[in-house]
Amino acid sequence: MRQRPTVDTWLTFGLTCWSGEPVLFSTFHRHQEVELLMVDTGGLDYLMGALPLRLGPGRLALFWGAMPHKLIGIDPGTTIHVVTVPLARFLQWRLPSGLAKRVVAGSVVLDRGDDRIARDAASFSDWRQDLASGDGQRCELALLEIEARLRRLAMVGIARRRGRDDGGDVPGRARVAPVERMMSFVSEHCADNIGVTDVARAADLHPDYASALFRRVCGIGLAAYIAQHRIAHAQRLLATTPMKVIDIAFACGFGSASRFYAVFRRECGQSPHRFRATVQRPPA
Incomplete structure (x- = not known):
């Protein structure tokens, strides 16, 4: 298991999409972007401020990175997909059902099931390639698809401030x-x-x-x-x-x-x- 020994408490990512193995941080960190995270295989244990959160395979989580958060546990063989979207772009989308309001207020919004694992994994792969292409049209297409996925999440997502996602216990x-x-x-x-x-x-x-x-x-x-x-x-x-x-x-x-x-x-x-x-x- 990799661990990054030191990290700035405030990070800047911009509009990004990546997939791979997660990395443990030794401290809480924050970033200005809104983050959409999906666990592909394995599982993660987070502290989202005061919220302990377990994310299993296929689970999708949306949160604003300005909330101090820390990855405290990684199951062997875990891989994840991550998109970060600048806050200004996220707010401009005017997402339904109060989704933006919940996220900016500090909630973690989760999807309800794992019936979209294959489709979501394929979408993250497409977004990663489109955003890395340098082609303006492909980048805009990726943004439209990310917005559409968040609109779907707004229809079925659940907001968490307390409690756990998948049960069990957090390390320590x-x-x-x-x-x-x-x-x-x-x-x-x-x-x-x-x-x-x-x-x-x-x-x-x-x-x-x-x-x-x-x-x-x-x-x-x-x-x-x-x-x-x-x-x-x-x-x-x-x-x-x-x-x-x-x-x-x-x-x-x-x-x-x-x-x-x-x-x-x-x-x-x-x-x-x-x-x-x-x-x-x-x-x-």
Whole structure:
């Protein structure tokens, strides 16, 4: 099993499609694109924020990469297919049944069955070849087909925020359970004036032990995770509401505009205004 020892917490992929063996990351990571992932063979165990998620063969999952996520387990022989779509393009599609709203709000949307395994695998193969061709018409065709697949997913998909997909247990469950409680507390209270002590108390742990456990399981410190969660919430508001940036700063738990700007630029590599302009600009 391959493992990537270090990784930037914020990645940029753009419009991509690839297939192959998944790679373990040592820490949570995030990216601005919406990700459509299918397990072809084997299985994966994820932590999607506070959500433990098991994906078996044929399972299709759609989520926004700005939500901190981490691959924590890979079955032997696992292969996957992945498409990443820039958020601006995804929002422009105006998908039905509130699909975009659920995804940007942090839900993982799953398909209901495995009756489309062969067709979906063939589609990913076509999309990969079309997007790599450099031919504008083939790229547009791939985008139309990806949009159509998401529209079909909107008709049958189920949104997950808690619970598991295929049952069973995630690796190291005894360690993961209190971390889930800490993540859930951060998710529910990130707009409040909370710190490491408050998060540890929610899991009935000493702050020092809570911090060490969280870093051991997640590969990131508690304070950094709180900041990342607040930034992800700010990105959702910037992308989907007309709220003023200063109001978003306070709504996401930042005590001042200057602090918000500094953390946002550090985490995202751009200002909140530039991020909003990027995701609301119609794709070329």
